[in-house]
Amino acid sequence: MMFAEAAHIGAHVVPMIILDIGLMAMLVVVGFAIVRMRSLFAVVMLQGVYSLICAAWFVSLDAVDVAFTEAAVGAGISTVLMLGAMLLTDKTSSEVPVQRAVGPLLIVLFTGAAMLYAVPDMPAYGDKDSAVNTGVGMQYMTVTPEQIEVPNVVTAVLASYRSYDTMGETVVIFMAGLGVLLLLGLNGNAGRWTAQVQGVNLSCDRAPAAEVLPTPRAKPKTTPDEVRPDAAPPKPKSKPKPKPKPRGGTS
Amino acid sequence: MNSHIILRVVGKFLIPLIIIFGLYVHFHGDFGPGGGFQAGVIVAAGVILYALLFGLKACKQAVPPSWIRIGMTVGVLFYVGTGLVTWMLGGKFLDFDVLHPATDHPLGQHIGIIFVELGVLFTVATVMVAIFYAFGSRQPQIMDDEKDF
Structure with missing residues (x-):
């Protein structure tokens, strides 16, 4: 349906090209800024900005579903996760000596040159004779209104025609969550828990079980800034366990 | 975070809207852009916003971690x-x-x-929250000179 309009689309091609060039230029600027920055907080924020510009660009390419995912995952969730990871490391990255930057720079330049070399062979944007628009893609476009009657062909392809693939993706996400839970546990520690509360080292070799820990803390409530509010209560101080215990039994 | 009263009030107003928008994205995925994956991420973002505003402990009481194991599995x-x-x-x-x-x-x-897509929504939302819980619950080593952080 995109192609039917292609004949009389010429009027707003020029503004679209300016928009695309502007978005691309912003991507390049943000990319250089990410490389040059030393403050990790700023880098994480700029990565979110980068994703958001990408999403805007995808919208201008009519790929709204991809743009939606990019905005939600790239700019939303992964920014938060990167912030969480940054809190566990450092606030600034260390300076890289110039000698060590030469090799990666050469690789990047070579890859970029190869991509630029390949660009003329790519079909033009929206070319109706390109492989994408002549093969199975067009078939989905013609067949979906009769077989699925879903206006959004992307959903029809994802959930119905390519249902096996989406099932695999769901299982991949499940496995990712499972891996995180096995390695870190829902409380961020697979079996060990350490904290420094007011200069006292507390540790426990049993993971605070994943259920809510409603134990009211008597002492540290007066100084809430010292202890993160989400920390597990310093239960092990009273009864240190010498051996790791299976997770099931709560105290 | 105790002093951020404006953030909290606005957040309390926004979080239900975010969840509803997630459900809209899910059930409207047939007709417009969106689907289970995007909806799951949006719902997870609502939960994470709650955790950012009110602390991870309050969030774990609102969305218990046991739901996460169940939700992940139920989705698949x-x-x-x-x-x-x-x-x-x-x-x-x-x-x-x-x-x-x-x-x-x-x-x-x-x-x-x-x-x-409902299965995708369950798995994606809970896995995103699970990853956030796992990383967010780790004790960062706060040095003395970084107290202001």
Whole structure:
């Protein structure tokens, strides 16, 4: 349906090209800024900005579903996760000596040159004779209104025609969550828990079980800034366990 | 975070809207952009916003971690279960046409897509929250000179 309009689309091609060039230029600027920055907080924020510009660009390419995912995952969730990871490391990255930057720079330049070399062979944007628009893609476009009657062909392809693939993706996400839970546990520690509360080292070799820990803390409530509010209560101080215990039994 | 009263008030107002928007994205995925994956991420973003505003402990009381294990699994089971139901009804695995007897209108496809995407929503939302819980609960080593952080 995109192609039917292609004949009389010429009027707003020029503004679209300016928009695309502007978005691309912003991507390049943000990319250089990410490389040059030393403050990790700023880098994480700029990565979110980068994703958001990408999403805007995808919208201008009519790929709204991809743009939606990019905005939600790239700019939303992964920014938060990167912030969480940054809190566990450092606030600034260390300076890289110039000698060590030469090799990666050469690789990047070579890859970029190869991509630029390949660009003329790519079909033009929206070319109706390109492989994408002549093969199975067009078939989905013609067949979906009769077989699925879903206006959004992307959903029809994802959930119905390519249902096996989406099932695999769901299982991949499940496995990712499972891996995180096995390695870190829902409380961020697979079996060990350490904290420094007011200069006292507390540790426990049993993971605070994943259920809510409603134990009211008597002492540290007066100084809430010292202890993160989400920390597990310093239960092990009273009864240190010498051996790791299976997770099931709560105290 | 105790002093951020404006953030909290606005957040309390926004979080239900975010969740509702997630559900809209899910159930409107047939007609516009969106679907289970995006909806799951949006719902997870609502939960994470709650955790950022009110602390991880309050968030773990609102969305207990036990839900996460269940939700992850239920999502995959929903997806595979839809396939199994189509199997039982005499069709092929994940062939949604058999889900509804109507022959003039592919209603079965709509039902199947919604159910399958519901599984995606459950898994994606809970896994995102699980990853956030796992990383957010780790004790950062706060040095003395970084107290202001």
